[in-house]
Amino acid sequence: MNDPLPQGATIGILGGGQLGRMLSVAASRLGFTTHIFEPGANPPAGQVAHKITAASYEDTKALQTFAQSVDVITYEFENIPTSALDVLEKICTIHPGRKALAVSQDRLIEKEFLTGLGLKVAPYADITNAKDARGAIASIGTPSILKTRRMGYDGKGQIRLIEASDMTSAWHVMDGAASILEGFIDFTHEVSVIAARASDGQVACYDPGENVHKDGILRSTQVPANLSTSQRMDAVLIAAKILNALDYVGVMGVELFVTADGFIVNEIAPRVHNSGHWTQNGCDICQFEQHIRAVACWPLGDGARHSDIRMENLIGADMDRIAELRKSDAALHLYGKSEVKPGRKMGHVNFRSLRSSPS
Amino acid sequence: MNDPLPQGATIGILGGGQLGRMLSVAASRLGFTTHIFEPGANPPAGQVAHKITAASYEDTKALQTFAQSVDVITYEFENIPTSALDVLEKICTIHPGRKALAVSQDRLIEKEFLTGLGLKVAPYADITNAKDARGAIASIGTPSILKTRRMGYDGKGQIRLIEASDMTSAWHVMDGAASILEGFIDFTHEVSVIAARASDGQVACYDPGENVHKDGILRSTQVPANLSTSQRMDAVLIAAKILNALDYVGVMGVELFVTADGFIVNEIAPRVHNSGHWTQNGCDICQFEQHIRAVACWPLGDGARHSDIRMENLIGADMDRIAELRKSDAALHLYGKSEVKPGRKMGHVNFRSLRSSPS
Numbered sequence: 001m002n003d004p005l006p007q008g009a010t011i012g013i014l015g016g017g018q019l020g021r022m023l024s025v026a027a028s029r030l031g032f033t034t035h036i037f038e039p040g041a042n043p044p045a046g047q048v049a050h051k052i053t054a055a056s057y058e059d060t061k062a063l064q065t066f067a068q069s070v071d072v073i074t075y076e077f078e079n080i081p082t083s084a085l086d087v088l089e090k091i092c093t094i095h096p097g098r099k100a101l102a103v104s105q106d107r108l109i110e111k112e113f114l115t116g117l118g119l120k121v122a123p124y125a126d127i128t129n130a131k132d133a134r135g136a137i138a139s140i141g142t143p144s145i146l147k148t149r150r151m152g153y154d155g156k157g158q159i160r161l162i163e164a165s166d167m168t169s170a171w172h173v174m175d176g177a178a179s180i181l182e183g184f185i186d187f188t189h190e191v192s193v194i195a196a197r198a199s200d201g202q203v204a205c206y207d208p209g210e211n212v213h214k215d216g217i218l219r220s221t222q223v224p225a226n227l228s229t230s231q232r233m234d235a236v237l238i239a240a241k242i243l244n245a246l247d248y249v250g251v252m253g254v255e256l257f258v259t260a261d262g263f264i265v266n267e268i269a270p271r272v273h274n275s276g277h278w279t280q281n282g283c284d285i286c287q288f289e290q291h292i293r294a295v296a297c298w299p300l301g302d303g304a305r306h307s308d309i310r311m312e313n314l315i316g317a318d319m320d321r322i323a324e325l326r327k328s329d330a331a332l333h334l335y336g337k338s339e340v341k342p343g344r345k346m347g348h349v350n351f352r353s354l355r356s357s358p359s
Numbered sequence: 360m361n362d363p364l365p366q367g368a369t370i371g372i373l374g375g376g377q378l379g380r381m382l383s384v385a386a387s388r389l390g391f392t393t394h395i396f397e398p399g400a401n402p403p404a405g406q407v408a409h410k411i412t413a414a415s416y417e418d419t420k421a422l423q424t425f426a427q428s429v430d431v432i433t434y435e436f437e438n439i440p441t442s443a444l445d446v447l448e449k450i451c452t453i454h455p456g457r458k459a460l461a462v463s464q465d466r467l468i469e470k471e472f473l474t475g476l477g478l479k480v481a482p483y484a485d486i487t488n489a490k491d492a493r494g495a496i497a498s499i500g501t502p503s504i505l506k507t508r509r510m511g512y513d514g515k516g517q518i519r520l521i522e523a524s525d526m527t528s529a530w531h532v533m534d535g536a537a538s539i540l541e542g543f544i545d546f547t548h549e550v551s552v553i554a555a556r557a558s559d560g561q562v563a564c565y566d567p568g569e570n571v572h573k574d575g576i577l578r579s580t581q582v583p584a585n586l587s588t589s590q591r592m593d594a595v596l597i598a599a600k601i602l603n604a605l606d607y608v609g610v611m612g613v614e615l616f617v618t619a620d621g622f623i624v625n626e627i628a629p630r631v632h633n634s635g636h637w638t639q640n641g642c643d644i645c646q647f648e649q650h651i652r653a654v655a656c657w658p659l660g661d662g663a664r665h666s667d668i669r670m671e672n673l674i675g676a677d678m679d680r681i682a683e684l685r686k687s688d689a690a691l692h693l694y695g696k697s698e699v700k701p702g703r704k705m706g707h708v709n710f711r712s713l714r715s716s717p718s
Binding site: 004007020021024025028030031032033046047048050075139188281284285293298299301302306307311319322323326327329330331333334335336337340347350352354 | 363366367380383384387388389390391392405406407409481630631640643652657658660661663665666677681682685686688689691692693694695696697706709711713
């Protein structure tokens with residue numbers, strides 16, 4: 001384990017959205033300053049960070065200056081261009097490391113990595129041309145989902161296929177982008193494990209949360225999840241296996257489908273995760289602080305859960321609920337985004353109740 | 360009740376120390392931006408605020424520009440010069456209001472205000488000259504404490520008198536500053552109530568905490584405090600009486616001595632209070648968010664306590680404990696101050712445990 005970062009050290013964060021914002025606040029709580037790198041104007045994280053660089057990921061000079069000004073670099077999203085990572089890594093350590101990024105930036109590599117660990121994933125087929133597309137639909141069948149291998153998030157870059165004949169138009173929409181066809185899974189519900197690994201290999205997982213999605217976007221997470229004690233243990237062991245295999249440093253979100261035959265790994269995200277926002281009001285050390293502790297080479301904090309939590313995302317017009325939520329006993333977390341847009345994550349709310357025994 | 364401040368509104372905060380820093384973070388959680396006014400260089404709050412004005416309280420132009428840029432003004436300390444308040448108040452609402460400041464800026468006015476409400480305070484005598492000083496020592500006796508009426512905090516501006524003859528040199532040290540002599544109270548322990556009042560008059564109090572001071576500086580706060588159920592109720596009623604009498608908007612710290620004859624009010628602070636830092640890990644809505652809610656004309660949040668907490672301040676060389684505290688299950692809160700000095704508040708730590716029944 002490297003020396004822990006001292007008071008006043010600077011954490012560089014790639015990405016200035018709500019995750020970067022909450023990471024920045026957590027870093028300040030531990031006495032660090034933060035420096036955000038973000039191409040977009042007026043990013044939410046800019047309101048709470050010590051410094052912000054507004055530049056593109058193609059701006060080598062800006063990337064170099066940024067990397068020279070910070071003590072360690074982390075990120076709020078996995079789709080950072082490889083060329084930018086090459087520039088940054090020459091100057092400053094990046095946590096989590098390149099291996100985790102390589103795996104999670106490409107759905108095909110991710111599936112192969114997970115399968116290689118002996119973990120179950122949904123049936124999938126690799127597609128690079130129209131002939132592959134026809135072969136894939138023959139082997140995977142329908143219903144199924146065509147997904148771009150790269151740059152997908154929140155249901156973007158995905159098309160559902162109901163009948164085999166849907167493939168022709170779907171592949172046309174993909175416009176030649178390397179993709180995979182993923183078979184539907186007969187699952188009862190989805191859970192996620194927010195797991196953390198320190199630079200000395202220590203692993204700590206939060207209690208799994210149960211997720212509900214709509215239109216590909218997370219709507220709510222409930223802890224405790226509906227899982228038996230042995231399922232809970234299995235979920236945590238799967239997450240630990242993934243983190244250890246990647247020699248991971250930081251927090252990761254691991255999404256699991258619950259089926260009659262055990263867990264199927266849906267996807268992994270090498271960063272703090274929307275389904276871990278409940279930790280802000282359910283634990284002493286939230287996922288954001290846990291991530292900062294890991295990347296700062298601190299020991300991990302206590303991830304024990306003191307309360308039951310239901311987290312609900314506030315998306316687009318959900319902001320109409322604000323007047324009512326202000327009056328409720330819920331804990332509001334708003335991202336300071338000035339403009340409400342359909343599908344835009346504006347905030348979230350945590351409803352806390354007395355801790356029940358898990359499951 | 361005025362309209363609640365909307366998303367993106369700006370809260371102006373006078374003072375950029377750790378209290379301003381934690382207020383700023385709480386404001387961002389509710390979707391507000393913050394603007395800090397602070398004469399000192401590199402204030403802790405500046406690292407997490409959206410904007411900072413570095414200017415003196417005598418700089419009328421800077422005060423005006425600041426007031427014009429924000430939607431409401433609050434503060435982290437009560438000793439704001441009256442002349443600055445006059446300038447600001449012409450342009451923008453200040454919460455808590457002038458009445459609370461007038462009372463808490465002057466120990467004599469504070470005592471008279473509290474006595475006028477029928478509350479008990481320590482015996483005191485007003486001193487403006489050497490003759491008063493002799494009269495005071497005759498009526499109050501020793502042991503007693505000579506305190507400046509204005510600008511005292513953390514034990515500063517206070518001299519303990521053990522014998523009557525100590526008065527001569529003590530009064531000499533005061534150098535003519537208007538003072539009071541305060542008699543010692545035979546109290547078993549000190550508690551404080553962190554109370555909040557919304558702009559519509561709604562009052563909410565956190566569970567009283569039990570405080571331990573050393574050298575005039577708070578060292579630790581424990582909740583629940585050692586109080587009976589009826590004492591707990593009395594403490595809350597005293598705090599509510601004070602807030603209502605001041606038509607108060609915001610969070611206030613009310614320090615109470617526990618004696619065999621009931622509570623004696625030690626002092627009040629019209630702001631978030633060190634003895635309320637435990638709320639960050641003991642409640643959904645901490646004192647900082649509660650204060651921001653009040654000054655933003657929002658309804659107050661849920662002040663219920665879900666856990667027992669022991670808060671310890673990290674003062675000066677206490678920072679040597681950091682390596683050990685990083686490894687513990689405690690929740691650390693550090694203020695980002697680069698230089699450790701004796702007596703300087705560097706951070707605090709909250710130790711959480713399962714909620715016991717109160718007292």
